[in-house]
Amino acid sequence: MGRDVAVSFEGENVRVVYATLKGNGIVVDDALILKDEQFDDFLQQEKTKKFIVVYDFKNFYQDIILIPPVKNRYVKNLIEAEIKKRAPDFKDFSFIYFLHGEKVIENRRMKEIFIFAVKDEILKDIINRFINKGKVIKTLYPSVFSVAGLIQSTEELLLCVSEVGQNKNLFLLKDGRIQFIRTAQSLKTGINDFDIQNINMTVNYCRQTLRLNPSSIMLLGSLCRAYNAKMDTLIPVGCLNQPQNVSALKEVFLDFIVPISAFFRHKNINIITSEYKDFYLIRTMLLYSIILLSSLSVIGLGYIGFKIKGISDTKSTLRNIKNNIPDIEESLSIYRQQKSKLQQYMPFVTFINNVNSAPDIQRLLVMLSGLNINNIKIDSLAATVSDNSSKIEIKGTIETGSYADMQASYQNFIDSIRRLKGMNITGQGLELKDKSFRVEVNYKGEG
Amino acid sequence: MIYRELKKIIIYHLVTGIIFSIILLSVLMLNKYGNSMVDTISRLELIKTNTLKMKHSAADIESGIRHIESLLPDDLYTRSPQELIFLALDDIKTALKRSEVTVTNFDEKMGTVSLPVSIKIPTDSYAMLINNIGYLQSLKFPYYTITSIAITKSQGMSGFICAIDGFLKMPVITPVKQ
Numbered sequence: 057m058g059r060d061v062a063v064s065f066e067g068e069n070v071r072v073v074y075a076t077l078k079g080n081g082i083v084v085d086d087a088l089i090l091k092d093e094q095f096d097d098f099l100q101q102e103k104t105k106k107f108i109v110v111y112d113f114k115n116f117y118q119d120i121i122l123i124p125p126v127k128n129r130y131v132k133n134l135i136e137a138e139i140k141k142r143a144p145d146f147k148d149f150s151f152i153y154f155l156h157g158e159k160v161i162e163n164r165r166m167k168e169i170f171i172f173a174v175k176d177e178i179l180k181d182i183i184n185r186f187i188n189k190g191k192v193i194k195t196l197y198p199s200v201f202s203v204a205g206l207i208q209s210t211e212e213l214l215l216c217v218s219e220v221g222q223n224k225n226l227f228l229l230k231d232g233r234i235q236f237i238r239t240a241q242s243l244k245t246g247i248n249d250f251d252i253q254n255i256n257m258t259v260n261y262c263r264q265t266l267r268l269n270p271s272s273i274m275l276l277g278s279l280c281r282a283y284n285a286k287m288d289t290l291i292p293v294g295c296l297n298q299p300q301n302v303s304a305l306k307e308v309f310l311d312f313i314v315p316i317s318a319f320f321r322h323k324n325i326n327i328i329t330s331e332y333k334d335f336y337l338i339r340t341m342l343l344y345s346i347i348l349l350s351s352l353s354v355i356g357l358g359y360i361g362f363k364i365k366g367i368s369d370t371k372s373t374l375r376n377i378k379n380n381i382p383d384i385e386e387s388l389s390i391y392r393q394q395k396s397k398l399q400q401y402m403p404f405v406t407f408i409n410n411v412n413s414a415p416d417i418q419r420l421l422v423m424l425s426g427l428n429i430n431n432i433k434i435d436s437l438a439a440t441v442s443d444n445s446s447k448i449e450i451k452g453t454i455e456t457g458s459y460a461d462m463q464a465s466y467q468n469f470i471d472s473i474r475r476l477k478g479m480n481i482t483g484q485g486l487e488l489k490d491k492s493f494r495v496e497v498n499y500k501g502e503g
Numbered sequence: 504m505i506y507r508e509l510k511k512i513i514i515y516h517l518v519t520g521i522i523f524s525i526i527l528l529s530v531l532m533l534n535k536y537g538n539s540m541v542d543t544i545s546r547l548e549l550i551k552t553n554t555l556k557m558k559h560s561a562a563d564i565e566s567g568i569r570h571i572e573s574l575l576p577d578d579l580y581t582r583s584p585q586e587l588i589f590l591a592l593d594d595i596k597t598a599l600k601r602s603e604v605t606v607t608n609f610d611e612k613m614g615t616v617s618l619p620v621s622i623k624i625p626t627d628s629y630a631m632l633i634n635n636i637g638y639l640q641s642l643k644f645p646y647y648t649i650t651s652i653a654i655t656k657s658q659g660m661s662g663f664i665c666a667i668d669g670f671l672k673m674p675v676i677t678p679v680k681q
Contacts, residue, residue: 367533
């Protein structure tokens, strides 16, 4: 819900309306009439930045042209070329257009388009008045098109009459689309016989030249209040009632119908120059960019604050760790001293390790004492010690009567060797003749 | 030119742009600084751990040195390796009374002085033999390393004879006592 300002340039007067948009309607907050020469001072003092502008153009070019059916992006170029062709004095201009329908001419389907063009120099004069005071024009509507937006579209042809200063704008409306515009001079404000003559002439022109037959006349704004004509019109006359979505005093509505009409969204009737459109677009983009950058800067500042706090916490943690670290130099010096001291003992360490790497003979003998020597008589035991293993040769005889007992005793003896940890039998032999035996064992024991 | 009117907005835009750039740069720098500080903390933690490890290592080395020193005989620094070997040889003869001890010549290689020592021990008891072997293996500085052992029945006598071949060994380098 925002408060907008609409400004309508109507001859020597400028009508200003302040209104608040509420849903689909508006609530008129204030309205005032200024002289054109007061307007610059008004702009200077007014705080509002953006304005909806309505202008009653005296010099314009209107026509209905036919163009071949082409893609939408080419339509504008075609119309521009057509206007330049038909109105040679229009070099730099802006225009609005409406598709009226289609016609078949010489077996070719053509698009029928109503055009309304205004020279850029006129538009620039209007725009510069605002720019010079640092103001922005949101939209610039021709007054006839703006006020036509208030009239409900009907299939019947309506000849609408609105008043600008003393002059009257007559426009023919069908299905909400303007078919023809005429500006008629008048002797006084309101409707009098002279105006009725003009209206009747326009009705006849529509019938004879345009082949369009308006069914009634619709008076707009203050014209209904000031009807002083004695002459009759050719067709019935009616007045535009105040729409329900316009909340304003009736007098205000009638006097300010043009600026009030500008508050409603109108499609395709913004006649602002393309240069200004680009200017407005760039300005809007820059403003949004400023807002975005400012927002990001604020977020960034917040993040910086957060980060600084984090860094300060980290710094204090760092200080604590630094304080708790033992003296590195001292520890390193002690470590180096001890290491160099150890180096002096290393030959001893190596010597002791080498000496101790040999198998433990005492342990080996203790292990051998656990052998099963039932009926076994050991004659000799020889062990040769190498670096980490020992070769043992055991010789003896078996003292039994029978061969079966001999074999059993020998097997028990061999099995008891195998059970010993680190013992591996590498060779063995039993002589039946003298019952002697020989066993070779490889022993890998702990040094 | 209506674009002149954009001058003020462009200046505002430039100013906000510059401010934003400064803030963005600050954010990036603070991030980098913060990360480097976190990195420093982890490095300091590592240094702290390593320093403690170094302290423990120094203590371990010290206790190791003390252990090595405890293994060394007191007269290691006053006598030569050969002298110590002869002393040990005398001890062996004393300890193994009935044994026959034969020695050859000293040999010195790879920082070790060694004396080949052959011992013949006549004995009736296997347990006694094990004790004698244990005694020989318990010798420290010089150490007695056994290269072979042969136990045979003694001819015409009860019991058996144990022939042990080995070396009495001493390191040549003597550490300076701290």
